[in-house]
Amino acid sequence: MNFEQMKRNALTEWNELENSDAPRIYLGYATCGCSAGAIEVEDAIRAELKKKNIAAKIVKVGCIGICYLEPLVDIAKKGRPRICYGRLTPKDIPKLLEDYLINDNPRADLALGTLGNGNIEGINNLFELPMLKPQVRVILRNCGMIDPENINHYIANGGGYSGLARALGMKPEEIIAEIKKSGLRGRGGAGFSTGTKWQFCRDAPGTEKYIICNADEGDPGAFMNRSLLEGDPHSVLEGMVIGAYAIGATHGYLYVRAEYPLAIVRLNIALEQMRKHNLLGDNILGSGFSFDLTIKEGAGAFVCGEETAMIASIQGQRGMPNPRPPFPATSGLWGKPTNINNVETWASAAAILQKGWDVFAKHGTEKSKGTKTFSLVGKVARTGLIEVPLGMTLRKIVYGIGGGILNNKEFKGVQTGGPSGGCLPATALDIQIDYERLSEAGSIMGSGGMIVLDNDTCMVDLAKYFLSFTKNESCGKCVFCREGTSQMYEILKDISEGKGKHDNIELLSELGMAIKDGSLCALGGTAPNPVLTTIRHFKNEYDAHIKEGRCPAKICKALIAFYIDPAKCIGCQACAKKCSVNAISGDRKMIHVIDQAKCIKCGNCIDACPVKVGAVNKVGNKKEIPKVPEKPIPTGSWSK
Amino acid sequence: MCPGSVVMSEKVKNVLKQFDRDKSNLIPLLQKVQKIEGYISPESVKEIGHHLNVSENYIYGVASFYAQFRFTRPGKHTIKVCLGTACHVRGGERVLENIEEDLKIKDNETTPDYKFSLERVACFGCCALAPVMVVDEKVYGSMTPAKAREILSQYRGKD
Numbered sequence: 001m002n003f004e005q006m007k008r009n010a011l012t013e014w015n016e017l018e019n020s021d022a023p024r025i026y027l028g029y030a031t032c033g034c035s036a037g038a039i040e041v042e043d044a045i046r047a048e049l050k051k052k053n054i055a056a057k058i059v060k061v062g063c064i065g066i067c068y069l070e071p072l073v074d075i076a077k078k079g080r081p082r083i084c085y086g087r088l089t090p091k092d093i094p095k096l097l098e099d100y101l102i103n104d105n106p107r108a109d110l111a112l113g114t115l116g117n118g119n120i121e122g123i124n125n126l127f128e129l130p131m132l133k134p135q136v137r138v139i140l141r142n143c144g145m146i147d148p149e150n151i152n153h154y155i156a157n158g159g160g161y162s163g164l165a166r167a168l169g170m171k172p173e174e175i176i177a178e179i180k181k182s183g184l185r186g187r188g189g190a191g192f193s194t195g196t197k198w199q200f201c202r203d204a205p206g207t208e209k210y211i212i213c214n215a216d217e218g219d220p221g222a223f224m225n226r227s228l229l230e231g232d233p234h235s236v237l238e239g240m241v242i243g244a245y246a247i248g249a250t251h252g253y254l255y256v257r258a259e260y261p262l263a264i265v266r267l268n269i270a271l272e273q274m275r276k277h278n279l280l281g282d283n284i285l286g287s288g289f290s291f292d293l294t295i296k297e298g299a300g301a302f303v304c305g306e307e308t309a310m311i312a313s314i315q316g317q318r319g320m321p322n323p324r325p326p327f328p329a330t331s332g333l334w335g336k337p338t339n340i341n342n343v344e345t346w347a348s349a350a351a352i353l354q355k356g357w358d359v360f361a362k363h364g365t366e367k368s369k370g371t372k373t374f375s376l377v378g379k380v381a382r383t384g385l386i387e388v389p390l391g392m393t394l395r396k397i398v399y400g401i402g403g404g405i406l407n408n409k410e411f412k413g414v415q416t417g418g419p420s421g422g423c424l425p426a427t428a429l430d431i432q433i434d435y436e437r438l439s440e441a442g443s444i445m446g447s448g449g450m451i452v453l454d455n456d457t458c459m460v461d462l463a464k465y466f467l468s469f470t471k472n473e474s475c476g477k478c479v480f481c482r483e484g485t486s487q488m489y490e491i492l493k494d495i496s497e498g499k500g501k502h503d504n505i506e507l508l509s510e511l512g513m514a515i516k517d518g519s520l521c522a523l524g525g526t527a528p529n530p531v532l533t534t535i536r537h538f539k540n541e542y543d544a545h546i547k548e549g550r551c552p553a554k555i556c557k558a559l560i561a562f563y564i565d566p567a568k569c570i571g572c573q574a575c576a577k578k579c580s581v582n583a584i585s586g587d588r589k590m591i592h593v594i595d596q597a598k599c600i601k602c603g604n605c606i607d608a609c610p611v612k613v614g615a616v617n618k619v620g621n622k623k624e625i626p627k628v629p630e631k632p633i634p635t636g637s638w639s640k
Numbered sequence: 641m642c643p644g645s646v647v648m649s650e651k652v653k654n655v656l657k658q659f660d661r662d663k664s665n666l667i668p669l670l671q672k673v674q675k676i677e678g679y680i681s682p683e684s685v686k687e688i689g690h691h692l693n694v695s696e697n698y699i700y701g702v703a704s705f706y707a708q709f710r711f712t713r714p715g716k717h718t719i720k721v722c723l724g725t726a727c728h729v730r731g732g733e734r735v736l737e738n739i740e741e742d743l744k745i746k747d748n749e750t751t752p753d754y755k756f757s758l759e760r761v762a763c764f765g766c767c768a769l770a771p772v773m774v775v776d777e778k779v780y781g782s783m784t785p786a787k788a789r790e791i792l793s794q795y796r797g798k799d
Contacts, residue, residue: 032766035779067768221725223765258671258708259764261777299667300707302762316664318705375767377726383768415725449767451725465728469762475705580741602737604785 003165003285006277007155014156021078023056023101028072028144030063030230031262032223036070037089044090045073048097056101062231064144066112066131067384072144074115075100081116083107084126115145131382134400136363138355138371139347140387143231148266151273154234161234161279163353167242168287172202175246179349182357183369188214188305188342189417189446190522191368191435194349197339200329201247204337209249212333212340213240214310215256215263218302219418220469222449224373225343227385229256229263232347233270237293239346241279242353244291247339252293255310258300267295302419302473306521307332307340309475320475321521342447344373363389368434378415378451379406388433395429398452409454413537417446419466419473420526422533423459442533444526458555459538460545464492466530474523481524484515488531497558500546505535550621557601561622564605566591566629566638568615575605575616586632593632596622651676652684656691663692670703679710707762715750715757717795719743722772724763731784732771736760738785739773742792755796 001009017024025045029038042058049056064072069086075096076082083106085096092110099105106120113126127133142160146153154160167175180195201209213236217225229236240252256264271293274280282290296314303309304319311333313319332338341349348370352360361369368390374397377383381403388397394414398404405411413423422443424431431437435445453462467489476482488511494500512528519525535542544550551559564575564584569591576584576592583599586592592615594605609616619625629638655672659665666688673684680703689696703709721736740746743756750757766772769781773788780791 031764031779032768032781035766035769035772035781070769217765218762220723220728220763221767222763223767226765257765259761297668297671299671299709300762301705313667314664316662316666316702318702320705377767377770378729383726383770385768418725449725451729451767453729457729462725462729465725473762602785603734604738607784607786 001278003161006161010152010155010160013152017057017059019078020057023054023078024059024076024082025056026059026061026074026076026082028063028070029060030227031260032063032067032227033070033072034262036067038071040090041071041073041088041093044093045097048094052097052102054097054101059147060149061146062143062148063227063385064126065135065140065227065385065387066129066382068382069112072112076116077101079118080120081114081118083114083120083123084112085110086112130403131384131386131401134392134396135387136371136389137387138351138360138363139228139235139344139373140231140385142235143227143385146232148231148233149269151234151270151277154232159354161238163350163355164238164241164279165285167245167353168285168289172246172248175242175353176202178357179246179352182352182360183364183367184345184348184352184360185368185435186342187344187348187372187447189420189444191445194341194345197329197341198243198247200327201249201337201339204330206337207248207250208336209247210333210336210338211240211244211247211249211252212310212314212338213252213254213343213346214305214307214340215254215260215343216298216305216310217257217260217343217447218305219420219447219449221375221377221415221451222418222447223375224385224448226260226263228343228347228373229260230266233263233266234274235347235350236343237267237270237274237280237346239348239350240293241284241291242349243339243341243346245287245289249339250291252291253314253333254293254295255298255304255314256295257298264295264297271295301475302469303475303521303523306523309521310340311338318475320477321523323520344448365391365432365434367436372433372445372448374448374450376402376450376452379409379454379457380404380452381406390434391432393430393432394424397433397450398429402452405452405454409456412453412455412457413459415443415451415453415462415530416449417444417526417529418449419470420444420522420529421446421449422529423453423462423537424533425537442529442536444529456553456555458496458551458553459534459541460492460496460551461553461555463531463534464489464496467492467527470523470527474527478519478524480515480518481527484511484518485524485527487511488515488528492531495542495545496551496556498545498549498556500542502546504546505539505542508532509535544620548621550624552620554618554620559621560601561596561619561625562594562599562601562603562605563617563619563625563628564592564594565615565617566633568613569635570613570615571635572610572613574608574610578604578608580604589635590632591629591635591638593629652687656687659691661692663694666692666694666699666702667706670699670709674709678714679712681711712750713754715754717755717776718757718759719792720759720761720764720774721747722764722766722770722774723760724765724767724770726767726770727763727772730770734785735771735773735783735788739788739792742789756792
């Protein structure tokens, strides 16, 4: 079967689905959707369809990125666009199906928007939502739209595998030239020119070459790659086959985190379908080019995201980095020339070959072309996976797309680049996001994690959190990384416990610079960044901990204290019942009192106190506790 | 050797048959064995070493490097609490503390009745629903200490 026939078959199948008489129900079935309740919602839908004797087609799609509204369900009737409904629970299903499928009421009150051609009165297009409108979807174009387990859906939509079919008719050099012209840079974080990287590996002597897809998305707080692999695995795989042909690789590996089981399942399905369609294996699409792919599951080591460590891990060894040079492009897996790219880089390459370099390069800034996916999470109102043209300001992302800070609190900063990155303060809100400007501001692009922080985030605690991560993940090869990160962690721990010394900041800075210089790989080379950038932008918080023994964000347990406001306490015992250490005394109708010596500062009392009462308070330093009764006294009897 | 380990070693031998005697298969092999046994037992290490012609030391060297491998028997249910950055800033630590207190074990420990094991995980990639915890294969999002305790009690009730 040639590619044209394949495309016709795919379109026939897709059109049959789109034009079917039976209604179609699309379920957002990525890991995020499932954890938000998609599985229970699916059960409810199937039960209800059976009960009402409705024949509907259920299609499981990936995540469209508006994760905070999950679980998402789209319902489509013949000749009408899909209607997307969010935050559904099994309880909502019987009524919704009855209203729309039987009584033809599309429930505009519940709908988030429509998808596809056509209008439905009272419902806007989904892409008009403030979270989606500013986005440009090149890489995520299929996520949430197609069934990721059906290769025909990929082929029928947006030119799936046409990039590969086109590439196989080109000379490898021409492909590399096109990638170079597009301006694509490595999406794993380093931002190296992808075309140039491919060129190095192509030019390396040898007939046996390898390519690897780095899907070991280890940055905590980042899930762009998971979402893409779960929602549109073929886009990544198409990019890999194109790259393999351009480079002259004989075999490829996908190194996927073991924490992503659903991505692994979908990749396996996709690979099987590719082999059946002659898009993988011997003589791909009759071109004479042969290539195959193997999945390697990671085993939980952050350092394996580093190229040489990943190679060691694929070879069955401890994942420890090796000095470069030699670079993997000349001596990588099994000592052969090897090219490693991130998931998103491979998917971008497929998009470039499908649509042309100019369609990609028209987005972005002078040096950072194209679009980039980010996981927008933390204390932001609308969390999810987004794709924007590079050059968009942080403000537009946080306030426009993200809808500002959760619960209308105050913006404090944004953490980008994971444990290798840094924290940007409010003054950085107007910088345009690209590789250069982020690094000028002291952070990095990284793979795309974007964690928004509000005033309840303690920057010393956050720096300590990252150092505890890198200290645990350091492979131990380089002394500065192994010992240095532990020492930095200990100093930060002291500061967070009020035991900081006046020269600690200087010591952290000095140690940080030494770790950067004395480490072989990027893990150590960037590990001090979260500390150095928080010192640079939030030094006042360090000072408050060290000089005043106070945690301004009221997070560091050794410093903070809880007390019950005697003027507000109604003596309901809700807090006392939830206190696991019996630190709260007071019978019913008595003002409760916290025994500071017993309190472990777990904060359960704040959760337990009824919102309208709000009697439990937190202070950054125990000296800030106002005068309260020493022992429980009857409610209403307190006067200062 | 107790009768239990004979049965176990049979299962492991069946897994071994699926892999070439190539050192590069060590990690996938350990993963498969752990999937069946729940952990990597000393007996399994011996069998694997024999199959791949590597020393037990070498196997422990590789296996102990990766967070995924465990060398003690896990509980019936494994609770993993995510402490990725998004979960951290949204209170994942408090969820973990409450579970630790509820089960009276620390992370990386198993209850004496082998019902629950507790682990902390760097990131599950469900950051938009932070804080997250996973029981066996099921992911629970938007956790609070109270919700976490409630879910634990459901699992207690199931057995």
